[in-house]
Amino acid sequence: MQESTRGDLSTRSTPRFRSGYVSIVGRPNVGKSTLLNSILGEKVAAVTPKPQTTRNRIIGVKTTPEAQVVFIDTPGIHRPRERLGEFMVKEALESIKEVDIVILMVEPRPPGREELSIIETLKGSSGKDKRVFLLINKIDTVKKSLLLPVINGYAALYPFDEIIPVSALRGDGLDIVLGKITEYLPEGPKYYPDDIYTDQLERFMVAEIIREKIMRLTEEEIPYSVAVEVVGWEEKEGVIVISANIYVEKESQKGIIIGRRGAMLKAVGTASRKEIEDLLNTRVYLELWVKVKEDWRRKAGALRELGYR
Ligand SMILES: Nc1nc2c(ncn2[C@@H]2O[C@H](COP(=O)(O)OP(=O)(O)OP(=O)(O)O)[C@@H](O)[C@H]2O)c(=O)[nH]1
Numbered sequence: 001m002q003e004s005t006r007g008d009l010s011t012r013s014t015p016r017f018r019s020g021y022v023s024i025v026g027r028p029n030v031g032k033s034t035l036l037n038s039i040l041g042e043k044v045a046a047v048t049p050k051p052q053t054t055r056n057r058i059i060g061v062k063t064t065p066e067a068q069v070v071f072i073d074t075p076g077i078h079r080p081r082e083r084l085g086e087f088m089v090k091e092a093l094e095s096i097k098e099v100d101i102v103i104l105m106v107e108p109r110p111p112g113r114e115e116l117s118i119i120e121t122l123k124g125s126s127g128k129d130k131r132v133f134l135l136i137n138k139i140d141t142v143k144k145s146l147l148l149p150v151i152n153g154y155a156a157l158y159p160f161d162e163i164i165p166v167s168a169l170r171g172d173g174l175d176i177v178l179g180k181i182t183e184y185l186p187e188g189p190k191y192y193p194d195d196i197y198t199d200q201l202e203r204f205m206v207a208e209i210i211r212e213k214i215m216r217l218t219e220e221e222i223p224y225s226v227a228v229e230v231v232g233w234e235e236k237e238g239v240i241v242i243s244a245n246i247y248v249e250k251e252s253q254k255g256i257i258i259g260r261r262g263a264m265l266k267a268v269g270t271a272s273r274k275e276i277e278d279l280l281n282t283r284v285y286l287e288l289w290v291k292v293k294e295d296w297r298r299k300a301g302a303l304r305e306l307g308y309r
């Protein structure tokens, strides 16, 4: 009896450490990866102005004195047109099942078809203990008076535990988001050491940096037809020599990636190398090879080889 009383008292006086998983979902391009990078203060996820940038789940870990939050950034949920798209949407939807809190991120406009469909999925999978936050992002792009109708529109569709307007780009509202997440997370242990902010392998992060640069520098189908794989990694006298293959789907796309007299490939290489050097904290020599993997987005075997599995 006495034992348990003492136990209760100690629980009340010192709040226990909290931890858990938070998945960020939403249609493409709403700012999910920007949110993850902003909260962590580290670049872990590729960000471009084009939709369907993220292709895999990206883990980002935020550790504070009170809690450890394991964020899962996911690919934008859309109507897939090939196998790669099917894989991406599955990655996003499956994350919903496994987490303590789901963040549905939207833009400050009325819900569209994608949002309605995600909300249907949430209704089907949100158990008693699963919390769902609505984050209305990009509030820096609209007048304040336009927010209230958007909030009301969403509130009528689903009993969100929290509705928080934010600007992931500027960092507005993110302290509120982190505070609310901490409030709702269950008591739990640290899953990762304090100084770890992602579980991604360096090879994957390097490939993503290169793919991001290509997505930013190219147009139309090219950004979507590209996959990057690091194939070599060797330390030589204070320099890391990294070779990567850039895969395209057709012979005609190869020339576009290389550019006139190699100009495009050079631009991709220069921009990537700078960021890779920052990431690895060392000098880097980057070798890029452009190869054709015929229609890889539609082929299960090719997708598996490229890590989309
Ligand atoms: N103005 C403004 N732009 C933002 C904000 N957050 C993100 N963006 C921009 O929106 C674009 C898409 O951002 P991402 O973070 O790649 O979006 P995403 O939801 O991860 O996109 P997918 O990975 O394609 O699903 C980029 O150009 C960002 O700079 C914001 O708060 N305000």
Ligand SMILES: [Mg+2]
Pocket (backbone or CB within 6 Å): 032, 033, 034, 045, 046, 047, 053, 054, 073, 074, 075, 076
């Ligand atoms: Mg993204």
